[in-house]
Structures are given as C-alpha cells and as structure tokens.
Amino acid sequence: MTRYFRRRWNETRGDDHDDWGTSEWCFEVDDDGWVSRQIEVYDSGPTLRYDRAHVADEFGGLSEAPLPLDEFAPHEIPRDAFELAWRG
Known part of the structure; x- marks a missing residue:
C-alpha cells in the first residue's frame, strides 16, 4: 500500500543554499517506508x-x-494532496 506524508523541517540546509x-x-x-517520490519546497521558492x-x-536526492x-x-x-504538490 502506498502512503503519503507532508512534514515541515524548521532547519535550513546548512550548505551553500542555506539562504533558501x-x-x-x-x-x-x-509499505516498508522506502521513498519512491519526494518533494522539497523551500520558503524562498526553490x-x-x-x-x-x-x-x-x-x-x-531521493531518500x-x-x-x-x-x-x-x-x-x-x-494521495490527492501529494499529487497536487508533485504537479506544482
């Protein structure tokens, strides 16, 4: 069974793109938690x-x-919420 999650990270990247x-x-x-698709949306836009x-x-990269x-x-x-985010 495929599952979908959205989670906020309140830390910056800590790299050259920390300003994102x-x-x-x-x-x-x-079912085992392996990620097949992943989206990262940064506050500054990327x-x-x-x-x-x-x-x-x-x-x-992918987890x-x-x-x-x-x-x-x-x-x-x-799933619909994930698909909406995937399409951007």
Whole structure:
C-alpha cells in the first residue's frame, strides 16, 4: 500500500543554499517506508522533486533510507494532496 506524508523541517540546509530557508517535504512511500517520490519546497521558492527516474542532482536526492512510518504517521496526507504538490 502506498502512503503519503507532508512534514515541515524548521532547519535550513546548512550548505551553500542555506539562504533558501526552511522547507516542507512530501513523500510517497511503500509499505516498508522506502521513498519512491519526494518533494522539497523551500520558503524562498526553490522546489526540488526526485523519483526513481531522477534520483539526484547537484542540490540533493531521493531518500536513501526508509522513513520511520510510526514517526511519520501523524503527518500522513491523502494521495490527492501529494499529487497536487508533485504537479506544482
């Protein structure tokens, strides 16, 4: 079963793009928490999207570890909300 999550990160990147600010992340994951699609939306505007066809770029990449589903459960969102964010 595919699940979807949206979670706010109140920390900056800590790299050359620290001025992007804090961010909101959305994830599409499988039953084991492995991420198949990921969106990062930064407060200053940049939006990064990763999936299995676009795993990484110079700014980051698709999560390399499964999400802890019990920790993310309170942040679950409907598929439609994820798809809307994916389309941007």
